[in-house]
Amino acid sequence: MPTEHPIDLRSDTVTRPTPAMREAMARAEVGDDQFGEDPSINRLQDRVAALLGHEAALWFPSGTMADQVAIRTLTRPGDEVLAAREAHILWHEAGGTSATSGVQINEIGPGGGRFSVDDLLGALKPVAAMYPPATLVSVENTHNRAGGVVIGVEEGAALAGAARAHGMASFLDGARLWNAAIALGVAPADLARPFEVVAVSFSKGLGAPGGSVLAGSTEFIAAAVRYRRMAGGAMRQVGFFAAAAEYALDHHLERLAKDHANARLLADRLAASPAIELDPSAVQTNIVIFRMADGAPDAPTVVAAARAAGVLIVAFSARTIRAVTHLDVTRDEVADAAERIVAAAESAARG
Numbered sequence: 001m002p003t004e005h006p007i008d009l010r011s012d013t014v015t016r017p018t019p020a021m022r023e024a025m026a027r028a029e030v031g032d033d034q035f036g037e038d039p040s041i042n043r044l045q046d047r048v049a050a051l052l053g054h055e056a057a058l059w060f061p062s063g064t065m066a067d068q069v070a071i072r073t074l075t076r077p078g079d080e081v082l083a084a085r086e087a088h089i090l091w092h093e094a095g096g097t098s099a100t101s102g103v104q105i106n107e108i109g110p111g112g113g114r115f116s117v118d119d120l121l122g123a124l125k126p127v128a129a130m131y132p133p134a135t136l137v138s139v140e141n142t143h144n145r146a147g148g149v150v151i152g153v154e155e156g157a158a159l160a161g162a163a164r165a166h167g168m169a170s171f172l173d174g175a176r177l178w179n180a181a182i183a184l185g186v187a188p189a190d191l192a193r194p195f196e197v198v199a200v201s202f203s204k205g206l207g208a209p210g211g212s213v214l215a216g217s218t219e220f221i222a223a224a225v226r227y228r229r230m231a232g233g234a235m236r237q238v239g240f241f242a243a244a245a246e247y248a249l250d251h252h253l254e255r256l257a258k259d260h261a262n263a264r265l266l267a268d269r270l271a272a273s274p275a276i277e278l279d280p281s282a283v284q285t286n287i288v289i290f291r292m293a294d295g296a297p298d299a300p301t302v303v304a305a306a307r308a309a310g311v312l313i314v315a316f317s318a319r320t321i322r323a324v325t326h327l328d329v330t331r332d333e334v335a336d337a338a339e340r341i342v343a344a345a346e347s348a349a350r351g
């Protein structure tokens with residue numbers, strides 16, 4: 001089977017820099033970023049701050065570190081953070097939120113990546129010495145584990161506004177905010193401006209080899225610099241990453257629409273199989289999460305069968321599987337992968 005060059009739909013993080021991106025990286029002017037002297041990093045930070053409608057921005061090696069530093073800067077140990085169910089900060093950051101910030105996360109809302117202002121207000125505990133104060137509201141856009149779910153402009157602004165009205169900070173975990181903006185046809189700033197602090201990533205759909213940014217007020221960024229250093233994330237000649245990020249913003253942003261169309265193509269084909277449960281209309285961006293139907297094999301079995309057939313996907317739980325479209329897979333490859341996943345699910349079902 002064609003396992004030597006599998007169609008890799010495990011994540012949009014598997015993309016490799018294109019030849020043109022590598023050239024831009026090789027040409028990057030660099031300096032010591034801890035002295036504030038990396039011109040490429042400085043230019044990227046200014047550009048992204050403006051793109052997100054914020055005063056200032058700070059580069060990080062990873063999205064997880066950006067999230068952790070944002071939470072560390074906006075909370076105190078013992079505080080409570082309100083977030084949608086299955087948030088990345090709770091599920092995918094190795095327990096870092098409680099280990100490094102000493103906060104507890106309260107998962108609120110019905111699931112599906114969102115919660116309402118009523119859910120938020122309903123989660124607030126009385127103000128008394130026995131209760132942890134909720135000091136931060138975190139919104140993930142797009143929401144990864146819910147399947148790339150998009151939070152709209154007004155919906156996000158209402159949540160950030162409710163947080164502010166109740167003396168809480170607001171954080172937008174926007175690792176895939178670019179996908180949300182493209183899906184909605186709005187500017188990233190429309191989604192980012194209402195929030196006190198915003199994280200975005202260049203190594204997901206944009207296809208850069210690494211790098212994330214936090215944007216916020218000048219005062220917030222000055223405080224975050226210290227916690228980035230504490231986390232070991234203050235680096236030196238990282239302008240090479242900034243050059244990749246700038247290249248990605250110039251050349252890989254608008255094309256995210258193709259990934260979204262390819263995800264819908266994949267979802268439509270998978271939904272036609274009796275072994276798979278999936279509502280294709282729920283697929284809004286580049287993430288497809290589907291459930292193995294009752295009587296069909298479990299997720300690890302189908303993932304292994306797909307791998308043997310040359311398609312890489314990941315088991316997200318015992319019966320759910322995630323597939324992600326990206327820059328390095330063509331529409332034809334996605335269509336081919338859909339057929340092979342269906343065959344894997346149905347042949348595994350026959351045992």
Ligand SMILES: *Cc1c(COP(=O)(O)O)cnc(C)c1O
Nearest residue numbers: 062063064065088140144173175
């Ligand atoms: C991927 C992701 C992150 C973390 O990014 P890394 O660069 O992998 O550390 C944070 N939040 C969300 C919603 C993500 O999808």
